[in-house]
Amino acid sequence: MSETVSPDQTRLNPRTTAASADWFERAHRVTPGGVNSPVRAFNAVGGTPRFMASGKGAWLTDVDGNEYVDLVCSWGPMLLGHAHPEVQAAVAEAVSRGTSYGTPTRSEVELAEAIVGRTPVEQVRLVSSGTEATMSAIRLARGFTGRDLVVKFAGCYHGHVDSLLAEAGSGLATHRIQGAVPGTPGVPAASTAATLVLPYNDREAVEAAFAERGSEIACLVTEASPGNMGVVPPEPGFNQFLAETCRAHGALFVSDEVMTGFRVSRQGQWGLDGAHEGWRPDLVTFGKVMGGGFPAAAFGGRADVMSMLSPDGPVYQAGTLSGNPVATTAGLATLRLATDEVYAQLDSAAAMLSSAVGEELTRAGVPHVVQAGGNMFSVFFTSNPGPVRDYAAAARQDTGVYKAFFHAMLDRGVYLPPSAFEAWFLSAAHDERALQHVIDALPAAAQAAAAVVA
Numbered sequence: 001m002s003e004t005v006s007p008d009q010t011r012l013n014p015r016t017t018a019a020s021a022d023w024f025e026r027a028h029r030v031t032p033g034g035v036n037s038p039v040r041a042f043n044a045v046g047g048t049p050r051f052m053a054s055g056k057g058a059w060l061t062d063v064d065g066n067e068y069v070d071l072v073c074s075w076g077p078m079l080l081g082h083a084h085p086e087v088q089a090a091v092a093e094a095v096s097r098g099t100s101y102g103t104p105t106r107s108e109v110e111l112a113e114a115i116v117g118r119t120p121v122e123q124v125r126l127v128s129s130g131t132e133a134t135m136s137a138i139r140l141a142r143g144f145t146g147r148d149l150v151v152k153f154a155g156c157y158h159g160h161v162d163s164l165l166a167e168a169g170s171g172l173a174t175h176r177i178q179g180a181v182p183g184t185p186g187v188p189a190a191s192t193a194a195t196l197v198l199p200y201n202d203r204e205a206v207e208a209a210f211a212e213r214g215s216e217i218a219c220l221v222t223e224a225s226p227g228n229m230g231v232v233p234p235e236p237g238f239n240q241f242l243a244e245t246c247r248a249h250g251a252l253f254v255s256d257e258v259m260t261g262f263r264v265s266r267q268g269q270w271g272l273d274g275a276h277e278g279w280r281p282d283l284v285t286f287g288k289v290m291g292g293g294f295p296a297a298a299f300g301g302r303a304d305v306m307s308m309l310s311p312d313g314p315v316y317q318a319g320t321l322s323g324n325p326v327a328t329t330a331g332l333a334t335l336r337l338a339t340d341e342v343y344a345q346l347d348s349a350a351a352m353l354s355s356a357v358g359e360e361l362t363r364a365g366v367p368h369v370v371q372a373g374g375n376m377f378s379v380f381f382t383s384n385p386g387p388v389r390d391y392a393a394a395a396r397q398d399t400g401v402y403k404a405f406f407h408a409m410l411d412r413g414v415y416l417p418p419s420a421f422e423a424w425f426l427s428a429a430h431d432e433r434a435l436q437h438v439i440d441a442l443p444a445a446a447q448a449a450a451a452v453v454a
């Protein structure tokens with residue numbers, strides 16, 4: 001399509017979604033639900049998922065020619081915005097030399113050095129997805145400790161790993177120290193029987209679980225700052241408490257920084273807490289930003305733990321495309337361009353936008369809580385006062401209000417996450433024009449939300 005639409009035209013005159021609808025129908029015939037990852041199907045908000053054709057900076061263009069300011073950023077990876085010219089040039093140069101050799105290459109060493117240089121890990125192993133990273137970290141923790149039990153928190157997502165797809169159900173007990181039930185068919189009860197699910201930000205529950213079963217616990221895995229139940233940051237000192245509790249019981253502390261790594265700071269969430277408080281996680285998982293928009297992820301940590309990994313040690317782990325030269329080149333270029341100025345700009349843009357959202361909702365009389373974890377933030381439509389500190393509270397939000405808000409924003413050319421339980425992401429390319437476009441859409445969206453508040 002050669003025709004271009006100015007964002008202002010889009011806002012005043014939303015275009016058709018006929019082409020997206022056609023593609024979605026075609027997709028349905030060959031792919032379950034028409035998508036390759038469930039949340040893309042818009043099931044939580046209804047309507048036609050937009051098929052994107054291109055992205056540039058803060059903007060996406062769909063197959064009907066509509067433009068949107070993107071507040072999803074591929075669910076986090078696009079820290080620098082879409083089609084960053086220097087990342088593109090690095091990738092094009094890498095592709096021109098070949099795309100995969102199944103041998104060691106230089107760029108994977110350089111990316112590993114960049115990760116080790118920024119974070120508390122001594123060694124890393126590269127993989128292709130965040131799921132693979134957490135799956136492998138847990139295997140390694142079990143192999144290292146010779147124990148089976150894994151502790152996780154309700155509402156934390158660590159990829160679709162069997163043992164981590166466990167929910168404690170709606171009747172979440174305060175102290176759930178029995179094995180969890182699978183959160184999905186297809187996961188054997190045996191896989192989650194060795195998983196304990198606890199309420200987030202709940203020190204007492206953690207203490208009780210370790211008091212009763214501490215000697216069986218291989219690791220505790222947590223999102224470094226949760227963003228997969230909406231943004232529910234750790235209370236001050238919570239991660240330190242987790243690290244210390246694990247150490248006291250000989251369990252490993254696994255910090256999942258797949259979302260936060262290289263996003264909330266140069267050092268990820270650890271740069272906002274552990275680096276100042278003086279503790280280190282035993283293992284850390286990374287993904288999203290470190291792949292620069294390509295499938296690359298990693299897990300790393302203490303050298304004595306990592307040395308248990310094959311071929312040095314007995315814990316097996318491998319990958320045909322692990323450390324792929326194109327993906328690692330994109331990741332390396334992204335990390336090199338993620339300067340202090342980039343993070344300062346992201347932080348101030350996120351602070352500005354999140355307070356603008358809150359003010360507009362307040363003006364429209366819509367009950368809500370805006371929560372931020374570094375430069376990630378989200379809105380809970382709830383009349384319960386005070387912070388949302390765990391999944392039970394997050395689940396009490398009114399998702400119908402989000403749905404109305406989401407569609408009003410979408411109609412005005414703002415692409416929000418198509419679920420109330422997701423973080424909003426900005427990029428360094430979200431300049432004044434893009435941010436103003438979002439702000440201009442807020443009054444009407446707040447009114448749309450107000451119209452459906454129960």
Ligand SMILES: *Cc1c(COP(=O)(O)O)cnc(C)c1O
Nearest residue numbers: 129130131157158159256258259
């Ligand atoms: C996205 C995410 C994962 C899974 O990563 P994939 O690349 O989608 O497999 C794991 N943990 C966290 C915290 C995530 O946000």
